[in-house]
Amino acid sequence: MSERKRVTIPIRVEPGTDLPAAERTAVLEAVNQNRALEGSLLPILHAIQDRLGWIPPRTLPLIAYELNLTRAEVHGVVTFYHYFRQHPPGKQVIYLCRAEACQAVGAVSLEAHAKRALGIDFHGTSGDGRYTLEPVYCLGNCASGPSLMIDRELYGRMTPERFDDLIAADAAGATSAAATSAGATRA
């Protein structure tokens, strides 16, 4: 009778040890800074996305472990909210409003133009990795639409021509000069 071979199943107590350092640090710091908050998961996810630009799915086990939640719970939350992204975005995310007030002043044709100009559909990232296009349902700029937002900068009364100018200015590296927001004070 030959002995049955014993198979050891490695039980990993702490997940996330094999994460890229930047991701692991982002998660741990976000958790440590917000752990004491009531209902801390959303603030933690925001902190991670603010830092990495997205929430890599491979970080979910570590987030869950740190908060004593199941991975399913964290996955459920990340996927429920449109703002949290599970794919890395382009250098800039363009949030284009497609709600009614903007529709009333030409948002539908602006949307078609933007998709054509960037060569992508909503949620897509341009081939050069520069832009990600996202729909947004109201930026609260409803009397001065169509509106879009790039990096917390809001732009009103957008037209296809102004959209092209914006992209051209960005390509020329002049976005900071064209920036129009006091929000720029935010670090």
Next chain:
Amino acid sequence: MSATVYIPREATALSLGAQSVARALAEEAARRQDAVQIVRTGSRGLFWLEPMLEVATSAARVAYGPVQAADVAGLFEAGFLTGGKHRLNLGPVESIPYLKNQERLTCGRLGVIDPVNLDDYRAHGGYAGLTNALAMEPAAIVKAVTDSGLRGRGGAAFPTGIKWKTVHDAPGAKKYIVCNADEGDSGTFSDRLLMEGDPFCLIEGMTIAGLAVGATSGYVYLRCEYPHAQDTMTQAIATAYAAGYLGADVLGSGRAFELQLRMGAGAYICGEETSLLESLEGRRGQIRFKPPLPALKGLFGCPTVVNNVISFASVPIILERGAQFYKDYGMGRSRGSLPIQLAGNIARGGLVERAFGVTLRELLYDYGGGTRSGRPIRAVQVGGPLGAYWPESKFDTPVDYEAFAGGGGMLGHGGIVVFDDTVDMAAQARYAMEFCAIESCGKCTPCRIGSTRGVEVIDRLVAGDRTAMQQTLLRDLCDTMLNGSLCALGGLTPYPVLSALDYFPEDFSTPAALQAAKR
């Protein structure tokens, strides 16, 4: 000489170039060696005039707008620092008819004060309401709010005082105040304007609510699409803490009120109060069954007041001037004033705060000046994406919760989106269903599945595929959604769909449909 110039730091003004104007102004003043103090304010909400700057003269604040950076040198040439003549001179700002003919009870400080300057806030009547409230019994505060007739400004119009009384009477060692600042309805921006232009007013209202119901902890749940409001609120909350208006011992009264700002993450449904509470607790924003009411079992199972930004912001003036003062405005059961938002295709879009009773027609034409495109108004949608589309025949309806409900619509949060005669109402109806499908939390079937089926049925209807049958099917589906959905998202999506179908049936009969009907 030294002059003070006010320029908004508010999002719409920024979206139209206010930051470049401020920068050009500072540079030009430095070049001319003029002593100019630039104060960044909220916006008055006269958006067709933004970026609008104001100059303090001995008589009044004189407005100029819309100003672009290129106009700045000319303004200096014209002597604008002393109210000089210029083609952009709008005269004393308070005399602009759009603003003069308003009743700004809640939004009176917007565009006037530096939003994060506490002294400025107090100099304009700020914290007088809280001072009065601190000298009152909690039950007396609740009674004042009840007597004022204030109803929830988020859209549901539930009497605020009754909600507060329920929380006041509810047993519980821990209670919460939650501000719903998830202003997701298209065509609305009054919450944002208030938070960016007068954040202490919201903080004061929430603190009073805390005193009234015995809650020591509060949250503002703000949508992440509002980064400018986030900055202003963050600054204001920190300032209020530093000055002792928030914290363990509010103004030395021995009563605590802690306030935190929390950011949403792009889910429209989180504007529904139970879904918002789920989100605050760190979960998916799926709605809860009611009962239990949040007033009894709300955040973390504790009695919770959930009110909209404008509801809370209306409380300080009620405590300052008395319930009767507020109640004297309005009509019927709608008391006080409503900050109405003119949006979409409108010539003079912006914020119009009027006592209830003003008609839609006055708002659209006297204030709004018709469409921005110059074409006739064909339809308006009042109350956000779940509000009915109304034709011209309904424009004499007064702004009043009951009058709107009686006309088959809803006033909601007071946003009015205007469309000209190029609008395709079948496309709007389809969008309403599509939006519901995108934003449904998925908990109940009529909303989750019905919305997707709704898009398909409208597509077939417009394509002319057995139109009579599709119409019956669409109406039946809407009936199921209206009566079978758990919350207002699925329950009210039929409003825009059916109103479009009822008032604009011709848009659902494309050439293809007409052809099919002939066969």
